[in-house]
Amino acid sequence: MRSALRIPHSVGKGGGVVGYPHKPHPRETVLLSRYFGEADARTYKAWVKRGGYAALEQARAMEPARVIDIVKESGLRGRGGAGFPTGLKWSFMPKEKKKPHYLCVNADESEPGTFKDREIMRWTPHALLEGTAIAAHAIQAEVAYIYIRGEFTEPLAIMEKALADARSAGVFGDLKIHLHRGAGAYICGEETALMNSIEGKRGNPRIKPPFPAASGVFGMPTTINNVETLAAVPPILTKGAAWYKGLSLSSPKSTGTKLFSVCGHVQQPGNYEVTLGFPLKDLLYELCGGMRPGRTLKACIPGGSSVPILDRAETESCLLDYEGVVERGSMLGSGGVIVFDDSADMVYQIMRLARFYAHESCAQCTQCREGTAWTTKILERILAGQGKPADLDLLLDLSENMTGKTICVLSDSCAAPVVSGIKKFRSEFEDYLTGRRKPVMVA
């Protein structure tokens, strides 16, 4: 297990990337993050010394269907947000290969609050490459594209080096793995938008069906997985599906470990890896050192900005697994935990989130293009002291028309913090509407 204190590995001109500056807490289960902070683990040789690429060899000796079965048995679910069972997703690919098969790796991590995939790429690039190669074998793909968001300059450079090293060592056989750099568009994290972006198109999500397994990138059968999902595959093969399945603190439907990115008003923000079912309260107060002195918890967004906001009581009684977070009225999502203490202006922060979605809407669907923009404008008006008494109902009405009515869920994601925010922090909105609180924006 890790012991050394995490050290900054690259210090740029202005201070550079710090990344993972904490010593693992005894209650963490370090599986994916085991080698975070060990800069030499990035090299091909050192990765092989740590047992790297053994799982790939093991997988290659098996029939693809057997690999899929093992991943199914492990209970691994997608770590990008939706939580779809990974093995089941792989099994949707045509058994009989009539066309080229593709694998897409979603490294377009852009969900506010989430910064885990970049740590996997920065510290253990070969874990991702090995998981990618195993998945490609399972779905019989000959080409894999790793789509990395354009702003991740450092992870991209590290991945390029790792890919070149592993390629020249010949570990991938006939499989071709390519890196594809994004160019600034949150929506490209949506699976079909990502495929359009690889094809050299605007990143507009596609209408489904057809689903990617039938017609994905270049119109061919495609599977798309998140970085963290694929990085979890090698240990599942070496240690066994039963072992992975045993890593669960609560629901048997939520197995394994997950990286939680914690940010906002906690004393020690960062990435923490825990077994699913871990109490959110303990993550915040024990692992992250709790709130700043004199401050108390007000709200928490547990799964990236697209999921409903939890109030304090919900946060403190929430278990971090797919079912537990739903029970509290939100979703596990990407595992991006945003923490707000009592100093946060919830109206202003919800406006910032709405502005994010307005900026990132691809503008294909009217409900989203207009809805995200108007939601932002109305919230800005409220913050400028010019809100009208009917504005809260108007926001809720807008949100309803933005939910479940569009090609992708970006629009729903904008509505989630607005609806939950008004429900749980209504008095803060009313303070602006009645003039009890002074305007913080200029109309």
Added chain:
Amino acid sequence: MSADAHTSQPAGTEEYQPVFTEQMLEQLQEILARYPTKQAALLPALWLVQRARGWISDRNMAEVAEVLGLTPAYVKGVVTFYTMYHQHPVGKHFVQVCTTSPCNICGAEAVVQALLAATGAKELGATSPDGKWTVIEVECLGACGFATPILVDDDFIESVTPDSVPEIVRKYK
């Protein structure tokens, strides 16, 4: 936009200097080999142009279109979709500051103000009079736990505070 020696391109009747000459064409060939269609090389090709010229002009878009067998209008449609492609010249150093909610509650707006002051860019999106700096606000840079992250050109810098801004700006001068 201010005059900027390294990014400005001849306008109007002056002769266009193609981006895709020998070495660049070789790079493009390598990229084309990764995809089953020529069109798929569009995003990487645009990155090559931006790296070479600092921004992507309409003439550049027309050249990319020709090289990849697309129309200039199609290429422009793609360029305008993605926020990282510059359609105008920018300062020698291009600074992107994250101000989305998680960074916002940790003081990102003060970092923006400090950057505008220290660089002399004064307002968002404008270039400083010496042509050296352009500062913009961006949505989530994916480093929320290390607020406030900024990108100076290709350098990712984390945990920036208003106090650390003058030192960062000094180092890039």
